[in-house]
Amino acid sequence: MTTLTLENLNLRYNGGADHAVREFSLHVNSSEFITLLGPSGCGKTSTLKMIAGLIAPDNGDILFDDRSITHLPPEKRRAAMVFQNHLLFPYLTVRQNVAFGLKMKRVAAAEIQRRVNNMLDDVQISDLADSKPHQISGGQRQRAALARALVTEPQLLLLDEPLSSLDAHLRDEMRNLIINLQRQSGTTTVMVTHDQHEALHISDRIALMFDGRLGQFDRPTALFERPSDIATAKFFGCQNFLECRISGQRMLCQFGELHLSANSTAGIGAASEYKGTATFRAESLIVNPSQTSVNLCKAELLNVEVAGSYRKCQVKITRCNDNPVSAGEQEPTDDNSIIYLHCHARDINAYAVGDQIDLCIPPESIWIIPG
Amino acid sequence: MPRLGRLRARKIRFQRLTPWLLLLPALIVIVPLFAGGLAAGLLRSFNYMPVIGLDSPNLAAYSALLRDDEFLPSLLLTTYIALTSTVIASLLALGAVLMIRRLNAGRSLINFLLQLNLTIPHLVGAVGIVYLFSQSGSFARLALHAGFINEPQQFPALIYDPAAIGIILVYVWKELPFIALILLASLQQGGEEFEAVARTLGASRWQVLRFVTLPNLLPALLASSMIVLAFTFGAYEIPALLGAYYPAPLPVLAYRKFTDVDLASRPEAIAISMIIAVLSLIFVLLYAHITRRQIEN
Numbered sequence: 122m123t124t125l126t127l128e129n130l131n132l133r134y135n136g137g138a139d140h141a142v143r144e145f146s147l148h149v150n151s152s153e154f155i156t157l158l159g160p161s162g163c164g165k166t167s168t169l170k171m172i173a174g175l176i177a178p179d180n181g182d183i184l185f186d187d188r189s190i191t192h193l194p195p196e197k198r199r200a201a202m203v204f205q206n207h208l209l210f211p212y213l214t215v216r217q218n219v220a221f222g223l224k225m226k227r228v229a230a231a232e233i234q235r236r237v238n239n240m241l242d243d244v245q246i247s248d249l250a251d252s253k254p255h256q257i258s259g260g261q262r263q264r265a266a267l268a269r270a271l272v273t274e275p276q277l278l279l280l281d282e283p284l285s286s287l288d289a290h291l292r293d294e295m296r297n298l299i300i301n302l303q304r305q306s307g308t309t310t311v312m313v314t315h316d317q318h319e320a321l322h323i324s325d326r327i328a329l330m331f332d333g334r335l336g337q338f339d340r341p342t343a344l345f346e347r348p349s350d351i352a353t354a355k356f357f358g359c360q361n362f363l364e365c366r367i368s369g370q371r372m373l374c375q376f377g378e379l380h381l382s383a384n385s386t387a388g389i390g391a392a393s394e395y396k397g398t399a400t401f402r403a404e405s406l407i408v409n410p411s412q413t414s415v416n417l418c419k420a421e422l423l424n425v426e427v428a429g430s431y432r433k434c435q436v437k438i439t440r441c442n443d444n445p446v447s448a449g450e451q452e453p454t455d456d457n458s459i460i461y462l463h464c465h466a467r468d469i470n471a472y473a474v475g476d477q478i479d480l481c482i483p484p485e486s487i488w489i490i491p492g
Numbered sequence: 493m494p495r496l497g498r499l500r501a502r503k504i505r506f507q508r509l510t511p512w513l514l515l516l517p518a519l520i521v522i523v524p525l526f527a528g529g530l531a532a533g534l535l536r537s538f539n540y541m542p543v544i545g546l547d548s549p550n551l552a553a554y555s556a557l558l559r560d561d562e563f564l565p566s567l568l569l570t571t572y573i574a575l576t577s578t579v580i581a582s583l584l585a586l587g588a589v590l591m592i593r594r595l596n597a598g599r600s601l602i603n604f605l606l607q608l609n610l611t612i613p614h615l616v617g618a619v620g621i622v623y624l625f626s627q628s629g630s631f632a633r634l635a636l637h638a639g640f641i642n643e644p645q646q647f648p649a650l651i652y653d654p655a656a657i658g659i660i661l662v663y664v665w666k667e668l669p670f671i672a673l674i675l676l677a678s679l680q681q682g683g684e685e686f687e688a689v690a691r692t693l694g695a696s697r698w699q700v701l702r703f704v705t706l707p708n709l710l711p712a713l714l715a716s717s718m719i720v721l722a723f724t725f726g727a728y729e730i731p732a733l734l735g736a737y738y739p740a741p742l743p744v745l746a747y748r749k750f751t752d753v754d755l756a757s758r759p760e761a762i763a764i765s766m767i768i769a770v771l772s773l774i775f776v777l778l779y780a781h782i783t784r785r786q787i788e789n
Contacts, residue, residue, distance in 0.1 A: 175688050195691035202692040208685055212707050222693035225703070273693055 122151035123185050123276040123309045125172065130181035132167050132333075137179075141167040143333045145181070149326075152307040154300075156320040159330035160356070165313045168330070169279050172311060173202045185276055196225075198277075201270035205282040207262040209254040215265045216241070216250040222273035240272040243302060260291035264298065271302060278303070280312040284319060296323055317357055321345060329353055347388055347488055354400050354490065360461040363399040367489055372399055375457050377444035380415045382485040389491040398490045403433070403461040405486035408468040409479055416482040417442060422472050423459065432469050434462045436478065530769065537763040553759035557767075560760070565739035567767075573656050573741060574725040577663035582717045584664065585671035586709065590701075592672075593679060603676070606669040617662045618733045625650040625658060651734050656741075658734035663724050671716040678712035679705075711782055718779035722772040742768055 125148070132142040142164040149155050157165035170176040172183060174195035183191045190198050201222065209218045219240055223233045241247040244264040249257050254265070263283060270278060283299070284292045300323055303310050314320050320327050321341040329336040329344060337349045348354035351362060365374035367389075370381045379399070389397060410417060420436035437458050462480065472478055535541070538549040557563045592602050624630050632647035641647055651658040683705065690704045691697075731741035740748065742764055750761035 170688075173688075173692050175691070194697075195688075196694045196696055198692075199694070200692060202689065204685060204689060206685070208689045210686060210704065210707070212710075221690070221695075221703075225690070225693060225695040225699050269693065279692070 122307050124151050124187070125149040125277060125309060125311065126182075126184040126187065127168070127172070128182040128184070130168065130171060130178045130183070132164070132171060132176065133179050140164075140333045142171070142178070145330075145333070145335050147328055147335060147338060149309055149311065152309055154303050154310045154312070154323065154325045156312045156314055156324040156327045157330055158314060158317060158320040158327050158356075159336075161315055163330040164333040165315075165330050166281055169202070169281055169311060169313050172277065173200050173279050174198050175202075199273070199275050200277040200279055201273050201275035202279040202281060203263075203266050203270045203283045205285055207254070207259075207266040207286075209262055209265055209269070211254055214251050214253055215246060215257065215261075218254070218265055219250075219268045219272055221269060226273070236272050240268045243271075243305075244268045244298065260287055260295060263287060263291075263295055267295075267299065267302070271306060271308070274306075275308060278308045278310040280310065282314055283312070285314070285316070292319075299323065329356065331356075348400070348490065349388065351398060351400075351490060354488075358402070359400045360403050361401050363457075364396070365399045365489075366394065366396050368394045370484075372397075372487070372489070374399060376418065376438050376441035378442060379482060379487065380442075380484045381487055381489070384485065385487045386489050389489055395491070397492065399487050400490060401482055401486045401488065402463075404463040405483060406460075406462045406464070407481040407483060408462070408464050410481035414481045415442070415484060418480045418482065420460075420462075420478055420480050422469075422474055422476050422478055425469065425474060427466075428463075430466050431463055432466050434464070434469060435459055436462050436480065438480075439477070533762050533769075534766055537759055537766045539759050553763040556760055557763055562739060562745060563764075566742050566745045569656065569739045570725060570731075570742040570768075573659055573663070573731070574721050577660045577667065577724050578717050578721045580660065581664045581667040581720060582671055582713060585668045585675060585716075586713060588668070588672050589675040589679065589709075590705070592676065593684070603673075606673050606676075609666070609669040610673070612666075614662060614666055614727070614730055615733075617665050618658075618730050621658050621662050621665075621734065622651060625661065627651075652736050654736050654739075656731070656735060659730050659741075662730050662734065663720075667720045667724070671713070671720060674712050674716040675709055678709055683708050711785065714782045715779050718775050718782065722775035722779070725775070726768045726772050 127145055127147040130142050130145040131140065133139060134141050145164075145168060147155075157168055159165050167176060171178050174190075174193060174197075178191065181191075182189050185198070185200075209215070210221065213221070216237055220233050220237045223236060228236075237250075238247070241250055244267060246257075246261055246264050246268070249261055249265075254262055257265070263286070267283070280299070284295055287295055296319065312320075312323065321344075324341055326339060327341055327344050328338040331352055337344055337353045339347075339349075344353060345357050348357060348359065354362070363372075363374040363376070365372040365379075367381070367386060370383065370386070372379050372381055385399075389395065407414070418438050419440040420438045422434060422436055424435040426433040438460060439458075469478075535549070537553050539546050539552050540549040592599060595602070622629065626632065627644045627647045627649060629651075632641070632644045635641045635647055636644060650661070686704050686708055687700050690700045695703060726743060728743040728747060731744050732747070735741055735744060739745075746761045746764035746768070748761075749757040749764065752758075752761075
């Protein structure tokens, strides 16, 4: 099994004027499944192509098992890639497509047959082996493309948005297949996607990219629950941000003083008092909490949007922990008093726009981003 | 209900007719001019012209052609010109495309030049070939000035020659960009991505060319070659301008027989045209077959 190390990769385009990737460094452990996640144009596919050898970096180094392979051509890297569009060769059958890499490596015919048959079984398309790509469905094509890559027993499996061309049902099936095959083969895998749910579901770790740079690189739960910066928090759907001053396990913001949990400040140093940004997810708020809860707030319901059995609401905080919102160090305005609340329909159905509601911001849901 | 059913059936009939009605203006022009002309020609080649008393069709014109000393060499020469120019243009176009795609700069300029070439008439190319390659042309003069030859007649006869080099040169010059543009368009439809996949699967550059690029290009190459083959087989003006008198390519022979003072030669002229038409039709059908398979894939 192979480790992958990227050291200070840089890639420029438009004659060097713009950076596609800048100072990108990363270490992937053996047999690990990592995802390069980020918005369109952030440089994730360029990074994947540099790993595959399809694009040469302007500078920096790529190492497999601590051995530099930056100057090796793609065919010498043993990094098989599956593209967004399956890219099965249209003039070959499924079996011939899967056998392609082995044939290029001049593996003996009997061995090719054995390995291809096993792989077709693994991806459950043995009965389609003699079909041409245009005769099978999108999901089956993507299975064949995955089989074609895995049958070569690559050091590294590179997946470029392999699920994005599939519909929701097929995507789930294919995602589980990828997870199973990756676990079974232990192949170190790098996937590119812009779909955070896909990344959260499939990855051991996620490397979040913005504007060609590496943002947070951590386990999925860490990115989701403990973002290192506001951009990461926003990318994972956080909508509520409060500038605050933290002192011990309390924070002072425009809503007055709010209680924090011990974990809320785990992302910052040991200073006794500092400034930061508090964030909490819209779905973590509790409507009609018990009166013994802490961080109890009164809010005016401003807007309700139906999202299936859930409701997406905007509320304006008017009192918090029995303090009027003017008790905080910031002057409350129409903008910074409004927060987002996602809750089950049954919790909010009794209220109309303009009504006052009781809310709780649970201390354990608050995460402090330093700076 | 029965009335509704009738209305529905009438609507369906009208919907089926609609494409034909829309095609009607084009059909009115094409059928009399093309199919009508072809049918009239076919009847004439069978010596069937009731207006002048020839009312018993026969194969006399075709059997006369088989006995004609000029026909077979002419057919062979035409086939040779068409095949040679098509094969050379195809191979050069393939090579050019493989080189062009490796260029980073200047790719769009070359694309423009290829497209520009399509707009220049064959006739202009023929004049250019005469100026450049004839024994009184620029290259002969250069060779004379350089001392390679002592008199212009020593320059190899590339025009009006039995090997039809001048004709082939014009066709290669003119058809190469046409084939290259079709190949470039075909490559742009995912060709480079297929090659990238192949390389990550362990294929060397040579293996990529052999197992990916060429199979990917083959349908477009065959289809464009068939069009060129059909055109060069039936084209008249270049062989007429640059060809030797004997043997003459089939279209030139047909024209000569058609304009012969002996009116009895006319059925033979039309029979030659029919042979050209049938062979061209075979090329077009092959083209259609290849294209259909390409679309299916």
